[in-house]
Amino acid sequence: MSSNETPRGPVDSSRVPRYAGPATFARLPRLDEVGTADVAVVGVPFDSGVSYRPGARFGGNAIREASRLLRPYNPAQDASPFALAQVADGGDIAVNPFDIHEAVDTIEAAADDLLGTGARLMTLGGDHTIALPLLRSVAKKHGPVALLHFDAHLDTWDTYFGAEYTHGTPFRRAVEEGILDTEALSHVGTRGPLYGKQDLTDDEKMGFGIVTSADVYRRGADEVADQLRQRIGDRPLYISIDIDCLDPAHAPGTGTPEAGGMSSRELLEILRGLASCNLVSADVVEVAPAYDHAEITSVAASHTAYELTTIMARRIAAARTA
Numbered sequence: 036m037s038s039n040e041t042p043r044g045p046v047d048s049s050r051v052p053r054y055a056g057p058a059t060f061a062r063l064p065r066l067d068e069v070g071t072a073d074v075a076v077v078g079v080p081f082d083s084g085v086s087y088r089p090g091a092r093f094g095g096n097a098i099r100e101a102s103r104l105l106r107p108y109n110p111a112q113d114a115s116p117f118a119l120a121q122v123a124d125g126g127d128i129a130v131n132p133f134d135i136h137e138a139v140d141t142i143e144a145a146a147d148d149l150l151g152t153g154a155r156l157m158t159l160g161g162d163h164t165i166a167l168p169l170l171r172s173v174a175k176k177h178g179p180v181a182l183l184h185f186d187a188h189l190d191t192w193d194t195y196f197g198a199e200y201t202h203g204t205p206f207r208r209a210v211e212e213g214i215l216d217t218e219a220l221s222h223v224g225t226r227g228p229l230y231g232k233q234d235l236t237d238d239e240k241m242g243f244g245i246v247t248s249a250d251v252y253r254r255g256a257d258e259v260a261d262q263l264r265q266r267i268g269d270r271p272l273y274i275s276i277d278i279d280c281l282d283p284a285h286a287p288g289t290g291t292p293e294a295g296g297m298s299s300r301e302l303l304e305i306l307r308g309l310a311s312c313n314l315v316s317a318d319v320v321e322v323a324p325a326y327d328h329a330e331i332t333s334v335a336a337s338h339t340a341y342e343l344t345t346i347m348a349r350r351i352a353a354a355r356t357a
């Protein structure tokens with residue numbers, strides 16, 4: 036969007052009922068309706084990398100459906116994200132469900148195209164495998180990026196059944212490829228049984244810090260966000276949110292649920308505490324609607340993507356007026 040254009044916002048829900056018409060994220064225009072966007076919301080319907088329950092291929096559309104109720108002003112960040120920047124729904128990246136290597140390449144190429152237009156990406160998964168090609172693309176543009184990874188799991192394991200591209204391995208691959216800034220890597224919400232203590236030793240060697248789910252409970256969202264913000268500074272930041280960072284009570288619709296997770300309130304508050312960060316792109320993954328009830332998980336995911344989008348829109352607007 037050039038500086039003298041007004042962004043095209045969502046369909047007005049006081050004129051067209053919010054349950055009418057096909058779903059785009061937050062009822063925003065499609066990317067092909069606006070040409071280019073500052074933030075492109077894209078779906079990646081891919082779940083061939085999962086180790087347990089499948090179904091995250093339907094996550095993006097479930098999040099879009101649940102996002103119909105979002106409103107244009109975000110009081111928690113005192114910002115109207117869709118007025119500050121052009122946010123548009125770029126539809127889905129069509130990926131091969133039968134060939135993971137091809138799928139990973141397709142996602143990277145599609146992300147290259149979108150980032151090449153100047154857009155930041157708000158990606159809706161899909162399983163966590165997709166974070167690797169997204170990070171590859173973001174690193175081509177920005178160099179190695181800081182990573183905040185919200186997840187019950189480390190996702191720094193080596194292989195499953197000999198496969199290197201799975202939803203449990205994207206961040207080990209990313210570290211091996213040198214596309215992450217190892218000075219600023221954190222997992223948040225970590226919990227649950229591991230294969231062995233070595234998982235933690237390996238993870239630490241890769242440079243990750245861990246804020247467990249229990250740490251968030253004990254120290255509170257504000258203190259955690261302050262600590263993370265200090266570590267990240269103004270580095271280009273990628274945030275990857277596996278919805279299973281939330282307790283199964285807050286996100287039952289996911290493939291590898293673990294008890295004892297964060298509440299959606301804690302997650303949203305931590306994100307709001309990161310509002311000043313230079314968020315260059317983000318994903319929300321692992322929403323598997325077949326295990327969901329009353330859209331609990333997809334509503335949480337839609338609000339999560341809304342906070343992330345607001346952070347990006349504020350940054351874009353601030354850069355425009357600087």
Ligand SMILES: N=C(N)NCCCC(=O)O
Nearest residue numbers: 086163188202203291321
């Ligand atoms: N990324 C997600 N959601 N889960 C990884 C779990 C890997 C495992 O089955 O051990």
Ligand SMILES: [Zn+2]
Nearest residue numbers: 187188277279
């Ligand atoms: Zn996970």
Ligand SMILES: [Zn+2]
Nearest residue numbers: 163186190277
């Ligand atoms: Zn994950």
